[in-house]
Amino acid sequence: MPDTFTFNTSPSIQFGAGLLDDLATRAAPLGPWVLIVTDQGLMATGIVDRAISALTKAGIKTEVYADVIADPPEAIVHAAAQAAQGCTGILGLGGGSSLDVAKLAALLAKGHQMLPEIYGVGNARGPRLPLMLIPTTAGTGSEVTLISIVTTGASEKMGVVSPVLLPDIALLDPDLTLGLPAATTAATGIDAMVHAIEAYASTSPNNNPLSRMLAVQALTLMGAALERAVANDPTARADMLLGSMLAGQAFANSPVAAVHALAYPIGGHFKVPHGLSNALVLPHVLRFNAVTTPGPYAELAPHAFPHLKGLGPQEGAAAFAEALADLAARCGLPPKLRDLDIPEDALPMMARDTMNQTRLLVNNPREVAEADALAIYQAAW
Numbered sequence: 001m002p003d004t005f006t007f008n009t010s011p012s013i014q015f016g017a018g019l020l021d022d023l024a025t026r027a028a029p030l031g032p033w034v035l036i037v038t039d040q041g042l043m044a045t046g047i048v049d050r051a052i053s054a055l056t057k058a059g060i061k062t063e064v065y066a067d068v069i070a071d072p073p074e075a076i077v078h079a080a081a082q083a084a085q086g087c088t089g090i091l092g093l094g095g096g097s098s099l100d101v102a103k104l105a106a107l108l109a110k111g112h113q114m115l116p117e118i119y120g121v122g123n124a125r126g127p128r129l130p131l132m133l134i135p136t137t138a139g140t141g142s143e144v145t146l147i148s149i150v151t152t153g154a155s156e157k158m159g160v161v162s163p164v165l166l167p168d169i170a171l172l173d174p175d176l177t178l179g180l181p182a183a184t185t186a187a188t189g190i191d192a193m194v195h196a197i198e199a200y201a202s203t204s205p206n207n208n209p210l211s212r213m214l215a216v217q218a219l220t221l222m223g224a225a226l227e228r229a230v231a232n233d234p235t236a237r238a239d240m241l242l243g244s245m246l247a248g249q250a251f252a253n254s255p256v257a258a259v260h261a262l263a264y265p266i267g268g269h270f271k272v273p274h275g276l277s278n279a280l281v282l283p284h285v286l287r288f289n290a291v292t293t294p295g296p297y298a299e300l301a302p303h304a305f306p307h308l309k310g311l312g313p314q315e316g317a318a319a320f321a322e323a324l325a326d327l328a329a330r331c332g333l334p335p336k337l338r339d340l341d342i343p344e345d346a347l348p349m350m351a352r353d354t355m356n357q358t359r360l361l362v363n364n365p366r367e368v369a370e371a372d373a374l375a376i377y378q379a380a381w
């Protein structure tokens with residue numbers, strides 16, 4: 001138990017099927033002129049049109065910035081901030097990338113700070129425009145995290161971490177995740193489970209009882225729901241959206257570690273979606289960590305997978321890694337790096353890149369040397 005900890009989250013979390021239809025009332029704090037930050041994929045679903053018509057009926061003027069792409073580069077952030085000029089509020093609508101860009105646009109549109117000076121922890125100070133975030137995937141939990149990730153250069157990622165990025169309102173409508181493709185549901189769902197697992201086991205000095213409690217509840221929901229959510233069961237969709245939000249709250253305050261550190265080079269170099277990158281290395285990192293620190297994983301195992309009750313630390317952690325790999329496979333995710341045409345001779349370069357993720361590696365229960373990262377990639381290949 002830490003002597004001191006800080007727990008920040010979004011001040012208003014609004015959850016329920018069909019809430020998008022009540023957007024006009026709920027978005028009132030954004031003021032009379034709202035920029036919607038989203039992507040082209042979501043434009044095609046009609047969800048953005050529903051948001052626009054709800055706001056328009058209430059007399060709220062809307063602009064749309066719909067050019068967000070996965071792993072958004074700095075240019076996209078600048079363009080969204082530019083589009084926000086004159087607006088009174090920002091509505092981020094979409095997956096994690098759209099929400100991350102919306103957070104930064106709300107801050108940069110004010111013109112008090114520039115992007116290069118806000119990278120890192122606590123450098124973004126605001127003020128920012130009023131901000132509402134509506135996720136359409138159950139994965140990143142970005143609607144309750146104080147983090148935005150930006151791609152700088154060809155593949156490097158930088159984070160802006162500051163409580164000022166927490167939105168005023170997180171609105172979660174599980175109906176918006178209905179019909180999300182199976183592969184995206186599976187990958188984003190595993191990402192959310194990794195957030196809970198890494199938050200629970202994090203060696204961050206700010207690991208705290210609230211994060212651990214949230215992680216347990218998140219894994220209880222998502223362990224039971226993921227496979228059914230992939231089959232588009234509405235109740236499971238709701239459990240996944242709730243679980244991913246709880247996991248987001250957990251890791252926003254007890255940050256993630258080596259699974260994410262090893263996932264980033266896969267996504268950066270080979271354009272593999274973030275959740276799938278995590279799924280590919282997850283069991284191997286857990287097996288590596290369990291050599292010195294099996295306890296947290298053995299504790300989590302029966303919450304995510306009730307049949308894993310009553311096992312000792314080593315046995316429980318091993319069974320947990322196995323059950324997670326099985327779950328990802330049953331959800332249709334490819335199990336090996338080679339399945340994604342990642343060449344074996346790229347692994348040393350990826351291991352080198354992993355070592356740059358010091359922000360994440362510092363939270364890992366077992367120290368990761370470059371040779372360890374390489375061995376984990378080889379096991380995952």
Ligand SMILES: [Fe+2]
Binds near residue numbers: 274
């Ligand atoms: Fe993640």
